[in-house]
Amino acid sequence: MPAGFAAPGVLFAGNSSAPDRAFYRLVFSKLDRAQYTRYVEVGVGSFAAALVAANAGIPPASMETSDVTLYTGIVGTYVAGGDLASVGMTLDGEPVEIPGAPPHEQAAHLLFVHWLARMQAKPEVDYWTNLVTDMTEREDEHKRCLAESLRSIGERLPGAKFTPKCMWDHIAEAENDPHAIIIAAPPTYKAGFEKFFDTGGRVDWSEPSYAVFDPEVDMQRLADHMRDKAALLMFLQEERSGIAAHETPVFAHPLGDVSRAFVISNRPEEIFKLTGGPKVALGMSRSYSPTSLPIISPDYQVTDQSRIELIPVKGGECDYYRDLWMHRLAAAPGSYNMLVAIDGQAAGVIGYGAETMTRPYPGATKYTSHLLIRFAFGAPHHELRLTRLATMLALRRDTAKLVFTGASEILLAASKGLVTVEYTRHPEAKGLRGLMSLESRAKHPDGWKLSYAAGWTADDLPTTLSTFLTKEKAWRASRSKAKQK
Incomplete structure (x- = not known):
């Protein structure tokens, strides 16, 4: 299945948590x-939950599954042994040709076409264009990985049924059946799946009609609706402590300082007979959670009059946005973390480190007077490369002063600037061009290891923003001119 930056688990509570799956496994094994x-x-x-159920002994032939996304429509149709042509997938108005190949390879082809269209619909910034280049250059390898994952799922779920269907319609079909157990993994963002799978209108399919799930109201609606139904229900909810959709959650584990992941059931006492009482997983928590700020919209108009704020945040809060915007690509956490806000909206994250000065590698001398940028990353935006803005802000000594406080002030005072390391498939990190100088280049198993350095800047926040917007305007004009040739 698509992994890392393309994995849909970033949106669906039911796909994302090992503690939740472990709890489900306990229930399923004793059902x-x-x-x-x-x-x-x-x-x-x-x-994910269906595989846990199968491993716990629930016969796949007894499984009825549904969803409303093309991604799951392709996977589900393959798993159920259906005709992939029934998915009705089109690209740019033309039917996507299904190759003459085994079903798992046919499904892999459709997934890849969808996946590539999604990546091509992203803003034209280096991060996304490099991913598209990788996908096209290694298409066969990506398809092989997809096909192998699909084959494995199909072998583990023989006889499972799948129908593209609105969750409320499917629940209505089973809610009065005393022999049914209903598992739900509702979206954690309103219409999040629509935005995540957006292809800019290039891809269409035989999509079922459905109601958009709004977790702000529909989590409670689901719990209330199922209270007196004959079927047994379990579903996942991410919420703050004390305001779960049911007064007696059957399972919980922390997501951060105040947020929790709950498993909600319409009959907690029945679940407790299987589990021995309510369960809490403290040692398996995810340690990140968002701040109270909304995330900047991809089409938000940033101007010279916009207000830039730099807000020191906890590592878990910074990691939340970094993982969301980097789509789970691995990156080392920062020791000194900051949120970039534009007009009161979360727009970027910065993570500094001091290891280059406090614990330099043996023989390292060149950068022992430089602090480290672990990451500087911006939110997705249709017109602006907000990652460049985050990097420009990170290069300000006054920015670093906000997090290098107390005993660490001496490190900042002794430093001459910043250094960072990029691992790329290309001999240059274009995103850093004009911001930091390439100091060294070395071959790496995955391409290149590039070291960049820069001195501190003294620009104030309005000047940094104005300089950024001016350069972005010139960059867009040059790209538009190049396309016309």
Whole structure:
């Protein structure tokens, strides 16, 4: 399946957590097979919970699954042994040709076409264009990985059924059946799946009609609706402590200082008979959570009059945005972390480190007077390369002063600037061009290891923003001119 930056688990609570799956496994393994003969999963996503159920002994042939995304429509149709032509997938108005190949390779081809179209619809910035280049250059390899993952899922879920269907419609079909257990993995963002799978209108398919799930109201709606139904329900909810959709959650684990992941059931006492009581996983928590600021919209108009704020944040808060905007590409956490806000909206993150000065590598001398940029990353935007703005802000000594406080002030005072390391498939990191100087280049198993350095800048925030906007305007004009040739 698409992994890393393309994995849909960033949007769906039911696809993202090992503690939740461990709890489900406990319930499924002790479930009365004579009573519960019908397994219904709505919003099945990447089939994570269904695979847990199968491993716990629930027969795949008893499984009914559904979802409303093309991604899951392709996977589900393959798993259920259906005709992939029934998905009705088109690209730029033309039907996507299905190759004469085994079903798992056919499904892999459709997934790849969809995946590539999604990446090509992203803003024209180096991060996304480099990913598109990698996908096109290594298309066969990516398809092989997709096909192997699909084949494995299909072999583990023989006989499972799938139908593209609105979760509310599917629940209505099973809610009065005392032999049914319903598992739901609702989206954690309103219309988040629509935005995540957006191809700019290039891809279409035989999409079912559905109601957009709004977690602000529909989590409670689901819990209330199922309270007196005959079917047994379990679903995941991410929320602050004390305001879960049911007064008696059956499972919880922390996501950060105040946020929690809950498993909600319409019959907690029945679940407790299987688990021995409510369960809490403290040692398996995800340690990140957002701040209270909204995330900047990709089409938000940033001007010279916009207000830039630099807000020191906890590592978990910084990691939340970094993982969201980097789509789970691995990166070392920062020791000194900051959120970039534009007009009160989260627009970037910066993570500094001091290891270059406090624990330099043996023999390292050149950069022992420089602090480290672990990352400077911006939110996705249709027109602006906000990652460059985050980097420009990181290069200000006054920015670093906000987080290098107390005993660490002496490190900042002794430093001459910043250094960073990029691992890329290309001999230059274009995103740093004009901001930092390439100091060294070395071959790496995945391409190149590039070291960049720069001195501190003294520009104030309005000047930095104005300089950024001016350069972005010139950059867009040059790209437009190049396309016309």
